Amino acid sequence: MGKIKVINNCNGIAGLKVIEPTVFGDERGYFMETYNYKDFAEVGIDCKFVQDNQSASRKGVLRGLHFQINYPQDKLVRVIKGEVFDVAVDLRKDSDTFGKWFGVILSAENKKQFFIPKGFAHGFVVLSEDAEFCYKVTDFYHPNDEGGLLWKDSTIGIQWPMPEGMTEEELIMSEKDKIWESFEEYVKKL
Numbered sequence: 313m314g315k316i317k318v319i320n321n322c323n324g325i326a327g328l329k330v331i332e333p334t335v336f337g338d339e340r341g342y343f344m345e346t347y348n349y350k351d352f353a354e355v356g357i358d359c360k361f362v363q364d365n366q367s368a369s370r371k372g373v374l375r376g377l378h379f380q381i382n383y384p385q386d387k388l389v390r391v392i393k394g395e396v397f398d399v400a401v402d403l404r405k406d407s408d409t410f411g412k413w414f415g416v417i418l419s420a421e422n423k424k425q426f427f428i429p430k431g432f433a434h435g436f437v438v439l440s441e442d443a444e445f446c447y448k449v450t451d452f453y454h455p456n457d458e459g460g461l462l463w464k465d466s467t468i469g470i471q472w473p474m475p476e477g478m479t480e481e482e483l484i485m486s487e488k489d490k491i492w493e494s495f496e497e498y499v500k501k502l
Contacts, residue, residue: 316348318355323414325402329357329427330416331388344423346390347448357427359386361448368393369438369445372475373484376435377401377461377492384430386450394443395419396436397473401461401495404431405502411495413470418445433461437483439475460492467495 315334322328331352333344345351352358369375376399389398399415418424419440428434436445461468464480474480 316351316355322416323412325400325409325412325414326407327429328400328414328432329355331425331427333423333425335423346425347388357388359450361388361450363449363452364446365449366444366446368442370442370484371438371440372478372482374435374437374463374472374489375485376489377433377463378435379403379433379459380451380454380457381459383451383454383457386430387428387434387447388425389418389428389445389447390423390425391418391420392444392446393420394438394440395421396438396443396445398426398436399434399470400426400428401433401468401470402431403433403498407431411468413468415470433459435463437472437475439473460488461498462492462494463489465495
């Protein structure tokens with residue numbers, strides 16, 4: 313029980329994985345394992361997760377693109393209510409896909425999970441009326457170690473879907489998320 317299906321190297325980006333758990337359902341509802349160390353290690357996700365986080369956001373909230381500078385984290389993310397478009401940007405300077413991005417719809421309905429290894433910026437936009445987002449991380453949050461990239465940087469070129477009935481100008485973001493540096497500024501610091 314608990315076997316998972318994995319899509320590796322999403323968009324040709326090594327390390328990114330979309331995980332589809334086996335869901336057992338009947339007239340009572342469903343059951344699934346959201347995490348099983350043995351199953352995940354077998355598909356190359358051999359991490360020690362140290363913290364679980366959960367956030368709730370309403371339609372049109374965009375969070376990101378975030379990363380930890382000196383204390384990078386592997387992340388295993390999923391949505392337990394609603395739907396989001398989840399994005400990872402490769403910031404590994406020696407990677408063939410440096411600066412490339414991949415996005416996936418995560419929802420309570422599709423039950424997919426997204427594994428984002430260290431060395432990526434991460435963000436999401438809420439497409440449903442509201443969403444609850446859960447994620448495991450392999451290092452603790454260090455508030456003075458935050459980094460970020462501008463969500464609409466033209467060099468990266470993320471194709472963000474807009475929530476139905478909303479425009480880009482109506483997206484809801486923190487003040488920090490509105491002014492993160494460009495990818496070009498980030499590269500100059502390397």
